[in-house]
Amino acid sequence: MQRLLIFFIFLCANYTFSQETCTVSGHITDASDGETVIGAKVYIASIQKGAITNNYGFYSLTIPCGEYELEFRISGQRTEKKTIVLNGDFLLDYEMGANVQSIDEVVIRGDALDNTNSTKIGQIELDIAEIKTLPAFMGEVDIIKTIQLLPGVSSAAEGGQGFYVRGGGPDQNLVLLDEAVVYNAAHLFGFFSVFNADAVKNVNLIKGGMPANFGGRMSSVLEVNMNEGNYKKFKAKGGIGAISSRLTLEGPLKKDKGSFIVSGRRTYIDVIMRAAIPDSSPFSGSSYYFYDFNLKLNYKLTKKDKIYLSSYYGKDEFQFGNKDNDFQVDMPWGNAIVALRWNHIFSSKLFMNVSGTMTDYLFSFGSEQDQFRFELKSGIRDWGGKVDFSYFPNPRHRVKWGLNYTYHTFTPTSVSASSDDVEFDTGIAQKLFSHESAAYLLDEIDLNENFRINLGLRYSTFQHVGEFTRYIDGGISQPDSTITYGKGDLIQFYHGLEPRISLRWLLPDNSSIKAGWTYNYQYVHLTSLSAVSLPTDIWFPTTNIAKPQKGWQGSIGYFRNFNENKWETSAEVYYKDMRNLIEYKEGALPSDNVNDNTDNLLTFGRGWSYGAEFYIRRSFGKLTGWVGYTWSKTERLFDELNNGLKFPAKYDRRHDLSIVASYKLNDRWNFSAAFIYATGNTLTLPTSWYVQGQDLLFNYGSRNSTRMAPYHRLDLSAIWYSKAYKIKEDPEGNIIKTKKRFRSNWAFSIYNVYNRANPYFLYVDNDGDFLQGNFEISVKQVTLFPIIPSVTWNFEF
């Protein structure tokens, strides 16, 4: 470690140039709406030097002073040029596409050269416009379902929002919305994501080689950046679909200075259910809906200062009623997220972002029957702050450093129950408090034309503090006891160094080899009892019993572009080792933590995953899309589970193939298709049955020893766009095209085209009466979704 630090310090030393240097820096924005462009490239062909805009659209390029032709590239489909004379530091804010007339939604993504040039390994950016052209389940464009089509990423189950990256659990993904953590990114038991595509600008997935500015999770980072809103003019867009509708309004707060966007959507499943369930039905009180709102305000205070306020509020509301039994269940859950950020440019080489975030997730469950009443609540609230600096001393050297802090309040389970006026003793509502902080330094250096190294070091700490009551089970011989900690008392302190390294070796023929190694600590855990993701899954912090998860991942890959960068390909292999993973002990119930601590019910073990990923992508031309294939193996080993023997993880998949294609026939029609094939998920089924007290009971075998049938599915979609231009002839006979203010499209989708009955879960069913002699045991497969056509009408003006 000491040698590594010395090497690191050596690399951090300022890189000096013999020539006098000048710096050009600024923001790149889209001329049509003034939105900053993430991942745009500023490139100087004559010296083969360039820079890429960060998440705030900022770039900085330090080069020898002189006259240059700057190329501004976005999407690889458009390159614009501007000549500048550099004889000192130069602030250049550039508007892309000021002179371009296009009816297409602008596809904005990093240049394809990034595939081979950058040190990014295991990172994929997705364009929201591209996502919108892909087949959508029930017409709902879904970011998370799209990333599940990428190599190395698996879905939890049919339609589920939980995703598993390279063998890691769903809690090991850091999901960020404008830098605020999202704990539950799912609506409707996981079938829809909380991200409204109309409010999203860009999506970036990091599944390996996690840079040091990210931490707190072991497997991946999913960065979702919200649109900023139109700085030029007021606009509205929306859509009316089969199960939901949405509306987005955006416009300038002050032209070219500030903007806003507000976006909302709501499902009307409850309306459909009310119509479908007659009043006479005992279930007529049942309904479900979700809604969410996104709001973002942005303002350029000065040329060097900009502030952003982002917020999200969403809620699912499920109600179930049975009039016959006077039985009523009310189950709401949802997230509230706020992020306030301030960008400041200290100099053309030094950029700073300061963020303050608040995240709140709450699940509650209430039921009433006659005089009985039950209530259960669980949730998490974070208050966070961070500061990040980006320093660009020269084009061959980029440095980032920063500090993060989060104050967590966890409410694992709070239960109350009563019968008439008798209040049951359900213990005190437990809350757990903790401080999580980190400091990091990240340095990316081109050692020569071919070799680039990205070094990072992150130091993280975690303090579990009072108030807290520790319940100690005395077993059979001793009475149970408790230890009470006062407010702010330190209960446990953890800390650790998290070194990260990524390397890129540029090869001839537009190819490169990249390697990455990262070490991560994770201080929050998701405890789940069911085979599928539920809102009842409980977030739980590290305590003196639950140790932080930690582990490393190494990956190496070969990257090559073909046909003038029109085709990007990569092949990566990885190995991931994970310690202190968490599962419930055999037979634990989630509500057992009443008058007890959740971590007393947990058991700890290790896991590992290895695999190979192959990816071919085409981002240019009429036909775009990708093919991703993953071979992987993921296992777990817990002393107290499965008799101490290793077992496959429930999302262990040997093969996972995705083929995604989109074809733009002309300005009016776009067609797309997605095909998925995956080895079936594992599950635990009974291996035998026996009879006790006249009841037939099952005995389960090894954990996850049964594998469901393979999953495969084809989805198709077609989008028909209205005419975007009016064509007129002027008095001189010239054809004049004018852009229509109102534009719309019809998106037709067919989910599961060949109606494959994919397994959602299996169970062993017993039918008939054993004592009557007509008893049968069989294995049943439940399939959720048959072929589902949908149509959505989208508009904007």
Place this chain on the structure above:
Amino acid sequence: MIKSITYQFILFASFIGLTVLLNGCTKEVTIDIPGYKEQLVIDGRIETDSPPFVLLSKSMEVYASTDLEAFLNGFISGAVVTVSNGTTTVTLSEICSDNLPPGTEELAASMFGIPVSELANYQLCAYTSFDPAIWGEIGKTYTLTVSYEGQTYTAETSIVSPTSFDNSYWQADGDTPNHGFSWVTLSDPGGVFDAYKWEVKRIDLDENGEERDQSFMPTFSPVFDDEFFDGLTFDFWYENPYAYGEGYTEDTEWLFEQGDTVVIKLSKMDEPLYEFMEKKYIQLQTAGNPFATPTNIPSNIQGGALGVWAGYSPSFDTLVCEP
């Protein structure tokens, strides 16, 4: 009770939500389920003032035949079964259903799971003792030892102090004036672990002049502990487990009818037995629910057998269903 009910409610609501909203379809499949191994199953019981009664059988592969005849005739004989109360150890005798000692028919019928009238039709064998020295007594711990095919299995269970209801009453359900649940007032002893099992039978006479129910039947979720009401006095109700199927409508099923005479058997049990019973009923009630965790039922038997050695301490209350 509350925690398992809460858990089940959440699972139930989630499952209902999923199925109602998404209308999933189900089909039978054949799939390889590896890992079957045959295990001895011990189903033993001892109650206050009753002889110990032990049935031995074997676990069956999931896809094995579920033929009732084969199962009923498959109870194991030839094992050596002893029960000890700490001072007296008795080797149980093997008895068979077609040759039962007088007075044991009802207990045998309830353990075998067939009506008393059908006992003679089967060759069902069990282990018991008619030596009153080993019959159940409050406050004693009973050790069961089973030796079979060279293996020895042991288990312990206690007969704890019983708790009776303060009061029982019948109350008509709002929608059905002649039908209602059975209600009780229970004062739970404070400061100790208490676990209960609720069973009922109706003893009013049917048209043949016989008691309507031959044996006690557990309710839908019959076991509960006092985790949340230790030392409290409160009222609660239970349904009529006999009232379903033919002859019952949505308005009357699970309810007692005005005029019914019901014996409520409230049995106390020790903690290991409650663990078994709690998980057993959760398994029975969550079968087929994808949100439930596959859970093996924790046996109190050492040596690798399935099943349980159960000591019950019952108290009885007769309720006449009249307002």
